Amino acid sequence: DAGITQSPRHKVTETGTPVTLRCHQTENHRYMYWYRQDPGHGLRLIHYSYGVKDTDKGEVSDGYSVSRSKTEDFLLTLESATSSQTSVYFCAIKDRPRSNTEAFFGQGTRLTVV
C-alpha cells in the first residue's frame, strides 16, 4: 500500500469554526490532490499541489485554502465551515503528471458540519 494517511478520519464541527485536514505521504510524490465526495458528484477536485509551496485551484475551491510547506504534507483548511462542506474528503498523490502511473488515495476524512 502507498504510504498516504489522512487525519483526522472523522470530525464533527460547528458552523463558522475553522477546520484543517491533513494529508501525509511517505512516497516523496510531487503531486498531491484534495477531493470531496458527494452523492451524485463522484470526486470533485478542490485544490492540488505540484510542488512545495506550489498550489492551484480545482473545480470547487471556494471556501477552501491549502498549504504545502514540505513535500510530505498537504493541508486543507476550511476557514469558516458551513453545512454545505459536510462531505467525505479524499487526498491523493501522484509521482509526476506526465507518466502512466496511477494516483494513490488516502482512507478519507468524514467531516460533518452542524
Next chain:
Amino acid sequence: ILNVEQSPQSLHVQEGDSTNFTCSFPSSNFYALHWYRWETAKSPEALFVMTLNGDEKKKGRISATLNTKEGYSYLYIKGSQPEDSATYLCASLNYGGATNKLIFGTGTLLAVQP
C-alpha cells in the same frame, strides 16, 4: 473547466452478464485516462492508466479501450460476478501549462445480483 462524463450513472446486471461503461473526456491537451474501482467504505484503487490512442488494457475479466481523437474510453466486464459490484470512476489528466489536473467523472455504480 474540464468536463469528464460517465454513463450510465448506474447499472444492475445478473451474475454472468457482460457489461460496459463509457467515459468521455476533453481530447485537447490530453495526456492520460485513468480507470478506478471504488468499493463502499474504501478508497479508489487503480485499474488502468492509458495514454495512447488505440490503447487496450486487460486485467482478468476487465478490459478497457481508449480513443483520444474523439475523447472516449470504454470499460468492459466479462461475466460479471457479485464481487465486481462497485463504483467505477474514470479520470482525465490534461495539460495545463506547468500544472496538470486529474479530473474525475461522476462514476458508474455497478450492482451484480447473484
